[in-house]
Amino acid sequence: MGVFDVVAVRKQFPALDEGAAHFDGPGGSQTPRVVADAVARTLTSAMANRGALTAAERRADETVVGARQAIADLLGTDPRGVVFGRSMTQLTYDFSRTLAKTWQPGDEVVVTRLDHDANVRPWVQAAEAVGATVRWLGFDTETSELDDITPLLNERTRLVAVTGASNLLGTRPDTERIAHLVHQAGALLYVDGVHLTPHAPVDAASADFYVCSPYKFFGPHLGALTASPELLESLRPDKLAPATDAVPERFELGTLPYELLAGTTAAVDFIAGLGGTGSTRGERLRSSLQLVEEYEDGLRVQLETRLAAVPGITRYARAARRTPTLLFTLDGWAPAAVAERLAAADVNAPAGSFYAYEPARHLGLGAAGAVRVGLAPYTDQSDVDRLVEAVESLDAVSRD
Known part of the structure; x- marks a missing residue:
């Protein structure tokens, strides 16, 4: 250590x-200065749409691939399942609408009284749009602890949205236990890791979706979501006709902000250098x-x-x-x-x-x-x- x-x-x-x-x-x-330098360096370097023909195209591609790997190392997930967006809120709205295409009246979605509204309202509105039922999980106002989710889960549950850590109270629910229960019910788990990610080691693999915001851990303003590539392959988001159908790019609207991705990689490298040891970036x-x-x-x-x-x-x-x-x-x-x-x-x-x-x-x-x-x-x-x-x-x- x-x-x-x-x-x-x-x-x-x-x-x-x-x-x-x-x-x-x-x-x-x-x-930190290294993040600002990475953003500035990218903005002042030759850049183009991603490709392999010119140096500018290759630099853009390397920036995107590098940022996906950085987020995957930070969260312990697969870089092929990392999706970038304008913010956690935008990503959650996009995925709520996409997932709601698979819901129908009688299906149920669970949200909590502990969460930031960005992990509540998108799911409530998506459920209402298709006639699904919203179930609410409360928390103890004395202890700030989330209630037991077990009574809310059944064969009609399609998704549970829960925070990794409350941005208001700091409460860290046992998301691994919740994931086990949610998966036993045959549902998906969407974890808002925005407030947790800067403060503790994260293993996001137990969640079906884990979303965070680099600007909360020393990086630029954008959002990042991680899921298994296989799960992403099963989802059909709305997109432009000529846009690629490849995963994870099919979920990213328009050209990615290369300078912000470069800053994100720099932020992850900065965290890895905060005194940690190990032979890989993930270990550090x-x-x-x-x-x-x-x-x-x-x-x-x-x-x-x-x-x-x-x-x-x-x-x-x-x-x-x-x-x-x-x-x-x-x-x-x-x-x-x-x-x-x-x-x-x-x-x-x-x-x-x-x-x-x-x-x-x-x-x-x-x-x-x-x-x-x-x-x-x-x-x-x-x-x-x-x-x-x-x-x-x-x-x-x-x-x-």
Whole structure:
């Protein structure tokens, strides 16, 4: 096992030179210099549509193939099943419409109260369009743990959509167990891994579909989905007549953004270099992310302990397994006002429901939501100190 060096990591992020303490990673991480360089280098190199005739064509093809392999190494899947899109939301809408072509009235789809709306609304709308039934899986508001899915599964279940980690609460459901139960019922499992992927080693092979967003793990803004090539071969998406029917390209609309794919590969390589060891990139990725998980979890425990000592704090994230994500409110303060005061102290910790419409409503937080604090590999002790001190100062004001 290698060593995680937060000082060395922080030096790779130019944005940190501006001086803010960033706890806004769940909405999008900061970007290391090597990723920006890869994007710029690709934009200023000769590029063309993919092919093998010219250097520009070959460079484009190598960029796409390289990015598919990078995502496959990160997630432990087959590069031939990696699909790129504008965002996780766009990919999920596309696949919900494609899969709904195989549904009929009486079929059932399961979504959860824990998920970001991007892994809820596309499935609800697709089911409604074909007359399928939507079943809802709740979670315990005290523990933040997802309820048992078993009672909702039957021979009519066609798909279950569940988060790998809640972007609001950090809760990490046991997706391997869920996958086993879903497959026993003869259904497919679609996992939203957007919030999980930056924080822990991922083995996406148990899910039929696993989707993530590189901009949450130091890369550019786009989405990536992985599935088995055999499963993708069985699906018929809407596409242009002259567009290729090959997998995975049949699911990608138009020309791919080569510069963003190059940045994605650079981001994956960056993660592999965060202290991990191994003879392959996949091994280094798993090792590095284990180091990241341990580092972030240590900071999370410390931060939770210190915030719990602040009078008037109500904490909502309590699951046994969770990402380094905290959600809280402070008596006497609207969440947006807390975020505003923290921002004035150069502590970036936003407030809201963050498109996690169902969990915010289930918790009784409504549209105002709460203050969300997310740790990242570039978070250090001084950041934690600044956040705690800023919250303590707000509590002092409210008691005066």
